[in-house]
Amino acid sequence: MTDPAQLPRHLRRIGRVFVDESMLDSPLARRVRDRLAGTTHADIPWIAVPEGQDRVECAGRDEQALYLKEYKGRFLRFCPGTRAYHCCGYRIIHIGENCPMACSYCILQAYFQDRVLKVWANQDALFRELAEGFGADRTSRFRVGTGEFTDSLALERLTGYSRDLVGFLADYDNVVLELKSKVVDLSWMDAATRTDRVLPAWSLNAPAINQGQEFDVSTLEERLTAARTCAEAGFRVCLHFDPIIHFPGWREGYAEIIDRIFDYVRPEQIAYMSLGSFRCMPQLTPIIADNFPDAAYIYNEFVPGLDGKARLLRPLRLEQFSFMVERLRRHGMDEQLYFCMESTEVWNEVFGFAPQDFGGLNRRLMDRAFGN
Template sequence: MLRPNEQKNIDILRYIKMHNQVYAPNSSLPALPEHLRKLERIWVDKSVLHTAMTQRVLAGVGHLPVEIVDQEQRPKDYDHELGILYLKHYKGRFLRSCPGTSHYHCCGYRIVHIGENCPLSCSYCILQAYFQDRVLKVWANQEDLFGELERAFGEHPQRRLRLGTGEFTDSLTLEPLTGYSRDLVAFLSDYPQVCLELKSKVVNLSWMDQARRPDRVLPAWSMNAPHIQAGEERGSATLEERLQAARYCARSGFRVCLHFDPVIPCNDWEQGYARTVEMIADYLRPEQVAYISLGSLRFMPELKSRIMTNHPSSNYIYAEFITGLDGKQRLLRPLRVRQLRHVAHMLRRAGFEGLYLCMESDEVWQDVLECTPRKLGGLARYLMARVFGAEFSAVTE
């Protein structure tokens, strides 16, 4: 007879396997995850039609109509937007800096740009206003991406880097079709000076068997109050599902990252975020977590009208906001300090360390965490040390 813990581990594995399936026409495999079932058509730039990425995606969505497009022209019906997956030949820079501002402290990680937009429907998502459309784009010319990374790493072979793919898209929502994270994890295994963070609101662990160095991959999940996840993050995995996956990763030798960003001003927020911290403590030990970010709700002014139109029941948008130094709307400082301090206090009381604030001033840092990035040696260096440990201390960046 199985002991309770053994049965729980089997249940987690069964769940993970179920969510890692890829749709295959005329087979008995499960369909695509729910957040991908609204796909209606595929666009492909002619120049990437025969790439491995394109062939992989088309093999998984053979039931959908495919249109070959001219990458120099706006495809017809572009304004249809929703339900379109565009396999595009990207000609820009794949490796870029996080788009922070000089007025607030940025964590300093580097973005591996793999695509744009997200199939989830989180009401507060900044991508609604950041991009001009909501077409799901995947850069299908992967060889160009890998070539750029090889050149960048070759120029500075001793330089430690924190990379992430979850800035302009979710790192894992398209993984059942693209396998992009799996490819990146395999590629970066040859570069031990690099650590890759995979930030998501869904569960897909199909990349795990490609990680030869578990200490160089940081599976990461967004955290929020349970009722915020249920009401404002439609299409996402539940908090329990995310934490089940995080615990599985931790037991497999990975350290995980958690992101309370944004903390939402809503009814019963104290109880809601306290419950989330309790859940985290139930699933993870402090030493299994590399770092935890805290960020207050902030947005470009035009996002408010998008939220009002797309998510009319989301009343948090009517809280008291001011215009910050970066031109974004921010919750009044006393209100956001109160929220961030509450979450930080709960996490610290549960034994969790490595807390930092995303895009905040020295004054807010001091009020919330009783220190500033300068006292930590600089935020980017502090997080680098959390990831690389003694190895980072021995290397001059």
């Protein structure tokens, strides 16, 4: 049994908490302080950040800092996709930035080159904006999530942010919230009054990638067990293979994890599943090489994509996609599957159809999310 005084392993490097002066008495700051009390991190320093100063720094090389910040930008955003490829049309609820885990392939390394975990503490402003956006026209549907610039559940043990969102969105029948993570925290579940409006989601990968390129994360078994718990409670789950990595033994590795999925959940319990090949901005490659010297997959055959990102050579992508789709179809998966940021040509070659054949990828996933 886990020691309740011990934080989850992905949070144990937090060595200090910064709080904007304006947020010192916010409900979120009080909650984080209360939840740290009684843990092995109860005595870490709390530092008030004066108005006008937003640059904070960690003390040691391996330390991380938590920064409870008053955010003054837009909370509801569009997915930063590109018209060059088919985008899923996901809307982002922006709750913070950076991640306490360490996955070698993670694009956040290029966005946030520090160890500061930012959380927007002015939740009152967030909820006002969401109420205006979602309440203006109750016939407009929204498929939203928080797992774009941070992990949806990584800080849940301290912040309870996802639980707050689940409770707030209970009043909006036109919104489905996806909680996408590489860790397991199901403390939000008792705030959900409707199981059809929350989509718990986990990223998956081949066992060799999980063990060798993902650090301070939950195991594949832990994620799949959590997916089964949610499915048995009536939630439909989402699973994501992104990024799919090309490495020696990839066929055996992806076959193993695909087959394991269906020991835990049935196809009809999965709302949708994405497949996306590893792709990265040019500046990310040297960061990966420096931070993760054993990440040999960055030396595969890549070409510049239409979005400026390096993408695995198309025949290699097609080989992996075709293998995985065929394996998933053997287990009864079909309409749940989609590609993240791929071309019409790749869709046609692997699936035999393209998003425009069914009214667009956004429409297809919106229907899947709402159970239509």
